[in-house]
Amino acid sequence: MEQDSTFQKAPRVKTNYFGIKLGGLASSFAHNSSLALPSPANLKMIGWQAGFAMDMFTQKNYNARVELSYNTKGARETFSSDPIAIQTQNKLQYVHLSVLPLIVKHSLGKVTPYLGLGGYYARRVGIKSRWKPGTTWEDDVQTAQNLNVKNDFGYSVSLGIYVRKKPFVEIRYEGGLNSVSSTTRIRNRSVALSFAF
């Protein structure tokens, strides 16, 4: 009996990525409606983030992603009017949920760059405020009380690279849409560089 010389390969299963994400971010506050990226000089608050990431609906040129992480945002700013300048530091700690429903990617062989669009929701779990009215830094309980909005949400734009079908490095811009103060319009914005494992 002759065997059929042709055979069909078993269809390849697309596995969704799940792993750990670590990185650092630079953040500041936006005092107006501008969506522009802050200049490196403005991103004075350096923080960090750590959490988990999971890709979903993985296809050749598309997938979605969900992330749950802890991060620190905030701002280092200087307020001035002649003859005085006062430096401030406000560090806000969040539990952060990111959803990127649209990640488009194009394979270049082993490396696949991607562009991701989505949003986030974050719940503030801590705040540390300091100011420098003179020559020394002092705790600023007044400001910590005034920055009284704990819920943050916004949009995010990511550029990254998959390596061998796993996310490797990413740079992400997040812009807050909700003010962190109930009396003044101040929104988070940050740029994060992260690595996934």
Add this chain to the structure above:
Amino acid sequence: MKIPSRITANFWIIVLASASILGCETEQNIPIDDLYRFDKLTQLQLARPAKLNYFLGIDKEPVPLSVKLFGADGTLITAPQEVVSFYSNNQKLPTSAFTPKTVGTFNIEGRLAGKTSNTVQLKVWNPASLTIRISVINKSTDQFFANGADSVKLQVELLSGTEIIDEDFPLVIYANGKAITSGFATTTQGEYKFTATALGLTSNQVVLKAVAPPSYTIVRLPVIFHEVNKSQLTSASVKALTDGMTKAYRNSLNRANRAKDVSATDLYVEFYPAPTGLDGKTLSSPGLDRVTSSKTSFTQEDTYSDSFNYFWDPVHFINVWVYPNITGDYANSSWAYNPFVTQALSGLTVINKSTKPFLPFGIFLNATHLVNQNTDEILAHEAGHLLGLYHVFAGNGSTFNGCPTSDPDYCPDTKYYNREDYSKSITTSPSERYKRNSCANETYEATNFMDYYYCYNNSFTLEQSKRVRHAVNYGLWLPTPFNGFQNARTSGVLTMVERPADLVYYKPVICDKQ
């Protein structure tokens, strides 16, 4: 169609570069007003500077301005003063200070985070456009006594036209060309010309004469004690009591040996036990008349009526009724009446000289005050009422009237105080009890005989002596020359005062004792 990988890579590089370059902001200058600490700022409170009026060419130093910041719930928001912008007549000041450089009125405000403080008005004056005026504030005539205690109090006012500028300013007051303080006393008689200089200006001149202190003719008043239902008094104790009263009125009683009032003076009044009775005969116990009443206990109203049974002619005797077992509101009190006069004096009633006594004009001494008290001081106090003096506070008995708007005893040289406040806060410290805080917020020791406890009871003052002398000269129902009594009996037999048929009750001056 497969896109070449290098084109794809270049694409991403261009995207990243564009995002980082084209989207960059320049660094913002965030104004202080936006500092998050001031998000809930609701009020700025500009402090009143030490002075509101400044004098050009004299006040040259910058006037520091300070503002307090308050949040919504009234909490203080701390911040350096430099965060506040200060404005003078809506012009921003370069610093947190105002410098008097030009004449005018300047409305000062502080501003921060959209909030404006209250306005403080500062004025800068040209001294050359002002005048100063000196006046005497404690004398109604152009004389004062050259006894070293009767002081002239001078006031210097700075005026712009007729407007008084309410501000302290450096000044010098002169008496006959010599610099003095605002209070002046002397023992040298003569004319004194008072002027003042300030801010390069010279005042008007006020002239007063320092004259010899009054020296009155000594008036000697016979006293009869009507002791009701008791035998506590003796001729010796009566003599001791009248001697004590005399010492008080001759400025020589100072049982506590404390400093007297600066105006303490001799009243030239003396007391002695009446030597003879109504019948003109010598009393077995001078000054003592023991009587019996059918009542054994007395309300104040009872004594009022009962005393007419032993009311000796007041033109020849100072009547002192000594009652035991007083009940009711006056159980711990002695009391007396103010005199009625034929010439007006503040606080006294003017009546016709021919008016017969219509009340028991004299002193009612509570018999309990004969024991464990300085009874002579009590009698000196009550005799003071009889001779036209009021308490050195507003009120009597247990009724007090705080700090009145006018002097309650009509004597400018006696300080007065809120007796009710004092009574509520009497300290257990023996030395502190004798201190008073006057209605003019001066602390002093109580020395006047017309005060209540706790008091050193060693002084009558110059102004009080004038009132006593007025009562001596114009008071009815007193054994004085005005009523025909020349320090001795003028007729052999005297009579009692007849109880008026329509006796009306008059409330006396009540004096509680400790």
